[in-house]
Amino acid sequence: MRRRRAALEDLFTARRLAALWALCPQTSDPATAAGWLDPVWEAAGIEGVVIKDPCSRYRRGERGWLKLRTRMTTEGITGAVTGTVHSPTSLLLGRFDPAGQLKLIARSTPLSRPAAAELGPVLRPAGQEPPTPVTSRVHR
Known part of the structure; x- marks a missing residue:
């Protein structure tokens, strides 16, 4: 070597x-x-x-x-999911830019079955209103 x-x-x-x-x-x-x-x-x-x-x-x-x-932790908003709202396979995470627009910053790793089963019941389909700023810790 x-x-x-x-x-x-x-x-x-x-x-x-x-x-x-x-x-x-x-x-x-x-x-x-x-x-x-x-x-x-x-x-x-x-x-x-x-x-x-x-x-x-x-x-x-x-x-x-x-x-x-490497791991980086930051605040983020779950803005969307892959899969379905009731059975997500990963989370699409975003942050608001200075103009107030939600921008994609990361995608989570694939969710385990237990995590998807826990998240599915609390997620709601997006409506016409902008997402409520509920933050989650993002590890990249």
Whole structure:
């Protein structure tokens, strides 16, 4: 694995690869990797880190590596659902912009059956009025 990484680094250096090409950072230091999970990195396109044995190889269709995603918490409004109101499969979350328009900011992960069963009875179809600002915590 170390030889493959060194060869990849040499290729990037020799070809002077830049924009559109990115050599992902690598570390064996847990504190450094934890720093990469800061939500600030999400703005740079880093959605998390992959944890793997440095001697392992990618094997299509197998789950031998672990991916940890960054998490960001913010206030949001459940503006819509996928699936049906009575049996939602995910939530579409929004926030009001400065002009007062509700803007989509995220989609939840797929809801578990128990979560969908709990939410279904309390959700109501949208009417003509704008949504009531009932907030929920959003983890992205």
